Amino acid sequence: MIHFWKYQGAGNDFIMIDDRDATFDINDHEKVAFLCHRRFGVGGDGLILIRLKEGYDFEMVYFNADGHVGTMCGNGGRCAVRFAHTLGLFDTTTSFWAADGAHEATLDEQQLVHLKMNPPGEIEINADHYFMDTGSPHYVRFEKDLDNFDCVTEGKAIRYNERFAKEGTNVNFAQVTGSQSLSVRTYERGVEDETYACGTGVTAC
Incomplete structure (x- = not known):
């Protein structure tokens, strides 16, 4: 049995899983793709694991809907922050790790997430x-x-x-x-x- 939550940010929807015990097999691409399938699975643009990371409040592991580990996802990051807050991993300000490195985010009084994106590379x-x-x-x-x-x-x-x-x-x-x-x-x-x-x-x- 897989316990999951469903979040969306600006219409991007994600399957959220609390994986602080690191039991989810990140190499099982077929399972992730199945879960993201909109007819036979839960359905989503991607799947996000919340894991523990030394020196940070949490780590966001993002999968594309095709089942493979993806790069940074901005709306997914906002959802990850909100989910991590629900799990009690931080109060109002957080530092977390994602595919492109460290990120900072805050929750305002309306519980809206403000995510700091990293500077782009060469344009x-x-x-x-x-x-x-x-x-x-x-x-x-x-x-x-x-x-x-x-x-x-x-x-x-x-x-x-x-x-x-x-x-x-x-x-x-x-x-x-x-x-x-x-x-x-x-x-x-x-x-x-x-x-x-x-x-x-x-x-x-």
Whole structure:
């Protein structure tokens, strides 16, 4: 029997498991993929384990929906912080470990999570797109009309092109909607589909 919780952040949904006893087999990719399956499993964009980590309040271990250990997930990180707080691992401020290193986060009076993202690596600027790593690799391209844009077809073509096919990349299409606002649609590797939101993707944009 697996005890789990279901969390969502901005529409990204995750299966959350308290694995402080480190009994969950992180190499059982088929089990993770089955749990994330939306027809035969619990369903989710990913699965997150909360584990103990020396020097930190906890460790977040993130799996993509395909069953493999993933890189940093921004909305998953926010969910992990909220779940860890529910488990009593910290009060209002926390330091935790994720795939891209240490992160800090706080819970405000409304119990909203404020997560500090790590600085991106080198930003590659091209004629029609940008590429950078914000804890996960992200391709960013600006479009004029996202409402009538085929995110899945365009995103899949880029994710599986000659450059990115082996390691994969998340693909973001952004549109400027105001002086201080953007609209973003993301095709996520590991999910291999458009998701409702992507925290590291919005950070990249």
